[in-house]
Each structure stands twice: as structure tokens, then as C-alpha cells.
Amino acid sequence: GAQPDTGPAPTGLHARHRAVLPDWLTLLYERPIELTHGEGRHVWDADGNRYLDFFGGILTTMTAHALPEVAKAVAEQAGRILHTSTLYLSRPMVDLAERIAALSGIPDARVFFTTSGTEANDTALLLATVYRRSNQILAMRNSYHGRSFSAIGVTGNAGWSPTGLSPLQTLYVHGGVRTRGPYAGLSDAAYIDACVADLEDLLGQTAGVAALIAEPVQGVGGFTSPPDGLYAAFREVLDRHGILWIADEVQTGWGRTGDHFWGWQAHAGNGPPDLLTFAKGIGNGMSVGGVVARAEVMNCLGANSISTFGGSPVTMAAALANLDHLLAHDLQGNARRVGGLLIERLRAACAGLRVVREVRGRGLMIGVELVAPGTDEPSPRAAGLVVEAARERGLLIGKGGLSGSALRIAPPLSLTVEEAETGARILAEALREAERGMTAG
Numbered sequence: 001g002a003q004p005d006t007g008p009a010p011t012g013l014h015a016r017h018r019a020v021l022p023d024w025l026t027l028l029y030e031r032p033i034e035l036t037h038g039e040g041r042h043v044w045d046a047d048g049n050r051y052l053d054f055f056g057g058i059l060t061t062m063t064a065h066a067l068p069e070v071a072k073a074v075a076e077q078a079g080r081i082l083h084t085s086t087l088y089l090s091r092p093m094v095d096l097a098e099r100i101a102a103l104s105g106i107p108d109a110r111v112f113f114t115t116s117g118t119e120a121n122d123t124a125l126l127l128a129t130v131y132r133r134s135n136q137i138l139a140m141r142n143s144y145h146g147r148s149f150s151a152i153g154v155t156g157n158a159g160w161s162p163t164g165l166s167p168l169q170t171l172y173v174h175g176g177v178r179t180r181g182p183y184a185g186l187s188d189a190a191y192i193d194a195c196v197a198d199l200e201d202l203l204g205q206t207a208g209v210a211a212l213i214a215e216p217v218q219g220v221g222g223f224t225s226p227p228d229g230l231y232a233a234f235r236e237v238l239d240r241h242g243i244l245w246i247a248d249e250v251q252t253g254w255g256r257t258g259d260h261f262w263g264w265q266a267h268a269g270n271g272p273p274d275l276l277t278f279a280k281g282i283g284n285g286m287s288v289g290g291v292v293a294r295a296e297v298m299n300c301l302g303a304n305s306i307s308t309f310g311g312s313p314v315t316m317a318a319a320l321a322n323l324d325h326l327l328a329h330d331l332q333g334n335a336r337r338v339g340g341l342l343i344e345r346l347r348a349a350c351a352g353l354r355v356v357r358e359v360r361g362r363g364l365m366i367g368v369e370l371v372a373p374g375t376d377e378p379s380p381r382a383a384g385l386v387v388e389a390a391r392e393r394g395l396l397i398g399k400g401g402l403s404g405s406a407l408r409i410a411p412p413l414s415l416t417v418e419e420a421e422t423g424a425r426i427l428a429e430a431l432r433e434a435e436r437g438m439t440a441g
């Protein structure tokens, strides 16, 4: 929504931003930060302050800020040819498509490149609706898939949708949030059974659904993971109805969750998804997104190409260099090791804090759910206080979740042990300050 008119009157670049950009381009922080440069896991602002970046990894900085290999690849490619069109052969596009097709786990895979995650999901939904000749889609409660006209139609939180109107008919399925609602407190197996029963119940009342779209771990939703195997169990039901599964890997792909290269691999019992969408980090800041699908599904469109800028040689060169770096340095393994340590440190630091309900996550995708101290009430206020207090101490984190009460921690995948320890210490201080602020008076 629009920004609250609290806090100091904007000045300088902030005032100019407010005057010329839409009100709904919300900025983090009372005094928004202008980032001027970055290196590794750190960024600097226009006032010369340095921050440890525990959020940029989920935004676009997958591996590291200002990765020299990516900068070099971009400069070289931009100096050679910048012409962007899908009407000519492009070596970087074919090279990257081959790499991603092989990595995707999808048999007979074809890849289509876009410029964002939203556009990737748009394309996946278009493919599914054409392939199945139906605009009925299943999506998860609390999901986020982007803000285009079709993407908001599968986004399960009205607060994230500028309008409730949609070109799709969407049915929302249980399985996104475990901490609240009728299924809270169930064992993993009982939870999966309950969600599958809910899905079967829905499908018993509906004919001709095209696809299920789901994030393996919900991102904007606050880094909430269903139990492993949930989507494999769903898959069995979907297969009986011929319904496609679209895995939105925009946040979970490329090893972020540590144990797996893709989020769907925690649900692999019944094979890979039919379609997989990716974006964000693969370009390390360059706008690369895309869809992978079985050839039969990808080729169902009768149209010519649907993007001018998708797969531009510069963004492809950046993504290739970034992917090489990721694989050569086993950053998935680093996410597992350093992420595991960070979760441990955070759990230990939060143990006595009444403002923290749970620390959850896997790899370098960690959520901290906040409540009004001593209650079970989700507290967006606490999240706001912690985010500000962390910034004052030189740490950037994000927030999100169904009620805006979750902290989101997603550093670049190259995070070191020392940086994890530093970040955990700062975050613990920020949490203690927020708890004091909320219990005083």
C-alpha cells in the first residue's frame, strides 16, 4: 500500500523519489537507503555506511556483490553486441538454455527466457492454460508469484494484490502455512494427509483444472516450508486428473535451500515438476528469468516469440558467468553448511526472547516469526522495529509473511562463517532492543 506519512519529511533523493515515482513503490526504512556500491556480502550507502547484506541474496545478488566474473562478462558482451531479439541465433542464449535444461531435472526440457519472475510465471500460466484448455488454476494459500495481471490472480494474500480481479479462476489449497489455522500442531505426516484430503475435496467439486502453481518454500510469505514430500503427495492426486505442476523456483532455485539445487527436490518422490520458473539471482543483478517445461507443454503455443528483451546476450552472459561461479565454488554446499550454522546461532540467540515465536528455514533462506511479547499475536510492529534496529547496527534484513511479522534472512550464497556469526550477533541485539521497546511502558 501507500507509504505512511509518519517519520521525518523526506529530503534530497528521497523527496525526488516521492515526487516522481508511484506512491506504491514502497521503500524500506524510515530513512531509505541509497546503495552506491557493493562487494562480496557487503554494500555501502551514499553516506559511506557499510552494511552486511542478509537480504540481497533473495533480491538479486545470488552469489556475491560486484562479482568480478559477472562484471567482466557483462562488459565484454556489451562491447561486442547488445542487439536484443529472438529473431537471430544467439550463442549465449543457447549456451545458457542447454545448461539450465540439463540442471532442471525435467526430461526433454525446453527453456524460454524472460526478464523477470513475474513474466516467467505469466508465461508458465499461459502455457498451462493453453495446454489444458482451461483457465482454472490451483494456488497455495499465502503464495506470492508476482504482480502482473495474471500473477496477482494466483497470489494468495489480498495485501499483495493491487486488485482482486483476475483473468484466471483460482482455487486456493492448504499447505503453505503450518503455524496457524486448523492444521497447526499436526505431525508432518498428518499435515500432509490433511492437505491432500483438502486438495482431493477441492478437485471432487471442480473439473478441468489446468495446473497447480506453488513455491517449494514460500518466499514473500515469510520463508515457510511445508514438510518434505508434500508436493510429491499432491503430485499423485494431480496426475490422476492430468493437472500440471508449476514449481516457482524464483526464490528457492540454484542451491539456496542448501540440501537441494531446486526446492522441488525436497518433494521429488513422484518426479520433477512439469514446469519450473526461475528469475532473480541467476543474473546476479541482470534481469534474467525464464520457464523450463517439457517440450510437449512448451511447444503447445501457436504464437511467435512473446518477448523482445528476454534472453538478451548481456543478461545471458552474466547468468552464465554467475552459474559457473556458483558451481565451481559449490555455493549450494556453502548454503547448507553456513546456513545450518546461522540457523543454529539464531535459535540459540532467540531462545530466551518472548518476541520470537520460531526460527525456521533451510540453507540460506531463514525466517524468524515475531509476536507481541508473551502472546501468540503476529507482530508486524516488532518486525519493523527489528529491521530498523538491525540497520542502525549495520545489518540489512527483510520482512514479510502473511501478517508482515516475519523477518527474512537471505544473504548471498557465498556468506562466510565469520559473517554468519557477526550477523547473528547483530540480529540478536536488534531483537533484544525491539523486545525492550515493546515491553517498556
Ligand code: PMP
Residues within 6 Å of the ligand: 115, 116, 117, 118, 119, 121, 144, 145, 146, 147, 215, 219, 220, 248, 249, 250, 251, 279, 280, 289
Ligand atoms: N515468484 C516468487 C516466488 C517471488 O518471490 C517473486 C518476487 N518476489 C516473483 C515470483 C516475481 O519476480 P519478479 O519480481 O522478478 O517479477
